[in-house]
Each structure stands twice: as structure tokens, then as C-alpha cells.
Amino acid sequence: MNPPAPLCRLEDIPDGDAVAARVDAPDGGYELILLRQGGRAFAYHNECPHQGRNLDYAPGRFLVRDGRLICAAHGATFAVDSGDCIAGPCRGSRLVAAPVEVVDGAIVLR
Numbered sequence: 001m002n003p004p005a006p007l008c009r010l011e012d013i014p015d016g017d018a019v020a021a022r023v024d025a026p027d028g029g030y031e032l033i034l035l036r037q038g039g040r041a042f043a044y045h046n047e048c049p050h051q052g053r054n055l056d057y058a059p060g061r062f063l064v065r066d067g068r069l070i071c072a073a074h075g076a077t078f079a080v081d082s083g084d085c086i087a088g089p090c091r092g093s094r095l096v097a098a099p100v101e102v103v104d105g106a107i108v109l110r
């Protein structure tokens with residue numbers, strides 16, 4: 001079995017920021033938000049639990065500040081390291097996580 005294809009290189013995400021990555025699948029695939037904190041990476045589906053919109057303010061551009069990811073639609077604020085909504089209109093909900101790990105500098109789905 002082939003190893004999973006890398007989503008991107010960790011170094012391609014500025015530390016403390018995020019990028020989007022497309023995952024192809026027979027059903028059409030989906031988009032992930034890939035976030036970096038130092039040598040760690042986190043991934044969540046790009047769908048806000050508030051109204052199901054994408055979280056980016058422009059394609060692949062996200063509001064990330066001080067370990068928090070902010071939905072551009074109505075300001076729901078999520079902890080980068082857990083996906084928990086900690087402020088805003090869907091407080092108490094969470095983003096859907098995708099399991100990733102960093103292997104030889106590449107972010108891959110587990």
C-alpha cells in the first residue's frame with residue numbers, strides 16, 4: 001500500500017497561520033483548513049458549525065490570531081489546537097477534525 005499523499009509541507013504554512021488543502025475523493029472530495037503551530041499541524045474541515053459556510057475570507061485565506069481561528073462570516077472563534085468554538089454564535093460546538101501528522105516535514109492524513 002502506498003503511503004498517503006502529503007497535503008502540503010509544514011514549512012509552506014507560516015507559523016501561526018493556515019492554508020487550505022483539497023482532498024480528492026470519489027464523492028467529490030472536501031476542503032481542509034491546515035493550521036500550523038511551530039512543529040505541529042492541525043486540520044479541520046472547512047465548514048463552520050454555525051451556518052455551514054467556509055471559514056475563509058478569500059479562497060484559502062484565514063483569520064488566525066493568537067492560537068485562534070475566526071470564521072470570516074460571523075466571527076465564531078475556534079481554538080486552533082482543539083477546534084472548540086470558544087466565542088461567537090456557535091459557542092460550545094466544534095469544527096470537524098481530520099487526523100493529520102507531520103512525517104519528514106510533510107503533513108499527511110493518518
Ligand code: FES
Nearest residue numbers: 048050071074076
Ligand atoms: S458561518 Fe461561521 S460564524 Fe456564522
